Amino acid sequence: MSMAALQMSREWTGLQQFPSATQSKLLEVLGSFKEKDMSTLTVLVMGKGGVGKSSTVNSVIGEKAVAVSTFQSEGLRPTLVSRSRSGFTLNIIDTPGLIEGGYVNDQALELIKRFLLNKTIDVLLYVDRLDVYRVDDLDRQVVRAITDAFGKEIWKKAAVVLTHAQFSPPDVLSYDVFLSRRSDALLKVVRSGARLKKQDMQTSPIPVILAENSGRCNKNEDDEKILPDGTAWIPNLVKTITEIALNGSKSILVDRKLIEGPNPNERGKFLIPLIFAFQYLFIMRPMVRRIKTDVARESKPAWELRDSGLGSRRL
Numbered sequence: 407m408s409m410a411a412l413q414m415s416r417e418w419t420g421l422q423q424f425p426s427a428t429q430s431k432l433l434e435v436l437g438s439f440k441e442k443d444m445s446t447l448t449v450l451v452m453g454k455g456g457v458g459k460s461s462t463v464n465s466v467i468g469e470k471a472v473a474v475s476t477f478q479s480e481g482l483r484p485t486l487v488s489r490s491r492s493g494f495t496l497n498i499i500d501t502p503g504l505i506e507g508g509y510v511n512d513q514a515l516e517l518i519k520r521f522l523l524n525k526t527i528d529v530l531l532y533v534d535r536l537d538v539y540r541v542d543d544l545d546r547q548v549v550r551a552i553t554d555a556f557g558k559e560i561w562k563k564a565a566v567v568l569t570h571a572q573f574s575p576p577d578v579l580s581y582d583v584f585l586s587r588r589s590d591a592l593l594k595v596v597r598s599g600a601r602l603k604k605q606d607m608q609t610s611p612i613p614v615i616l617a618e619n620s621g622r623c624n625k626n627e628d629d630e631k632i633l634p635d636g637t638a639w640i641p642n643l644v645k646t647i648t649e650i651a652l653n654g655s656k657s658i659l660v661d662r663k664l665i666e667g668p669n670p671n672e673r674g675k676f677l678i679p680l681i682f683a684f685q686y687l688f689i690m691r692p693m694v695r696r697i698k699t700d701v702a703r704e705s706k707p708a709w710e711l712r713d714s715g716l717g718s719r720r721l
C-alpha cells in the first residue's frame with residue numbers, strides 16, 4: 407500500500423462507539439486478517455438508490471461517515487471511507503444508486519469505474535431491501551451492469567445484503583419463509599443478470615446477510631442491534647465479509663485493461679478468428695485434399711456410371 411493511502415485513512419474511532427460485546431467480536435474478526443498478513447480490506451457497496459447502502463456503511467463504521475438521504479438521489483460520485491486500527495485498514499466504497507429514470511445510469515457507472523482505478527475489490531456488497539415483494543428487470547440490469555464493468559468473477563467475492571430486516575411479513579407468511587422467498591428471487595436475478603451457471607452458484611454460493619439500520623432496531627441485553635432471530639447483525643455482517651475476503655477466490659484488481667478494455671466477460675473472443683484459421687488449415691484443407699484423391703482414384707464415379715445406364719437399370 408502507498409504512503410498516500412496510509413495517510414488518508416483515519417483512526418477508526420467509531421469502533422469505540424459500539425457496545426463492548428460488538429467491539430470484541432469485531433476485533434476478533436479483524437484479527438483473522440492479521441493472521442493472514444492482510445493489512446487492508448476494500449469493500450465495494452453497490453445497488454439501486456434508496457435501498458440503504460449509505461446507512462449500512464455508517465452502521466458498519468459506527469459513525470455518520472457518509473450522507474444518508476431519504477428523498478433525494480445521492481449525486482454521482484462514489485465515496486471512500488477509510489478507517490485504521492492497529493495497522494489494519496478498512497476501506498468501504500459507497501456508491502450512488504445505479505438506476506435513473508428506469509435505466510442504468512452509465513455515467514454513474516463510468517465514474518465508479520474510474521474511481522476504482524488501481525484499487526482492488528476484496529468484497530462486493532450488493533444491497534437491496536428485504537421488505538420488497540417482487541424483483542423486476544431493473545434488478546437484472548443493475549446486476550448485469552456490475553458484471554459487465556468488473557467481470558463475473560466479482561460474484562465470487564460478493565454477498566447480498568438485505569436491509570430493513572426488522573420487517574413484519576404479511577400474516578400468511580412466516581418471517582423465515584418470506585426471507586427465503588425474497589433471497590431466492592433475488593439470487594435468481596443475480597444469477598441471470600451475471601450470466602452465472604447453476605453450477606457456479608453451487609460451487610461458490612452468494613451469502614445473504616440481513617441488516618437493520620434503523621435507530622429503532624431491537625437490541626439484546628448487551629445493547630447490540632439484533633435481527634428478529636436474535637443475531638447481533640453488525641458483527642455477523644463483518645464476519646461474512648471476512649469469510650468472503652479469505653475464501654480463496656481472487657480479489658478483483660481494477661486496472662486500465664478492465665476499465666478501457668472490452669467487456670471482461672468477452673476477453674476470449676479474440677481467439678475466434680484464430681480458431682477458424684486453425685480449422686481451415688488443419689481440418690478443412692486435409693479433408694478437401696483427401697476427397698480430391700478419393701475422387702481421382704475412383705476412375706468412374708458412381709453418378710457417371712448411373713447416368714450412362716451402367717450403374718443401375720433404367721426403366
Ligand code: GDP
Binds near residue numbers: 462480571618
Ligand atoms: P442509499 O440510497 O442506498 O444509500 O440509501 P440510504 O442509506 O441513503 O437510505 C435511504 C433511506 O432508507 C433513508 O431514509 C434511511 O434512513 C432508510 N433506511 C436505510 N436502511 C434502513 C433500514 O435498514 N431500516 C429502515 N427502517 N430504514 C432504512
Ligand code: MG
Binds near residue numbers: 459461503
Ligand atoms: Mg447513498
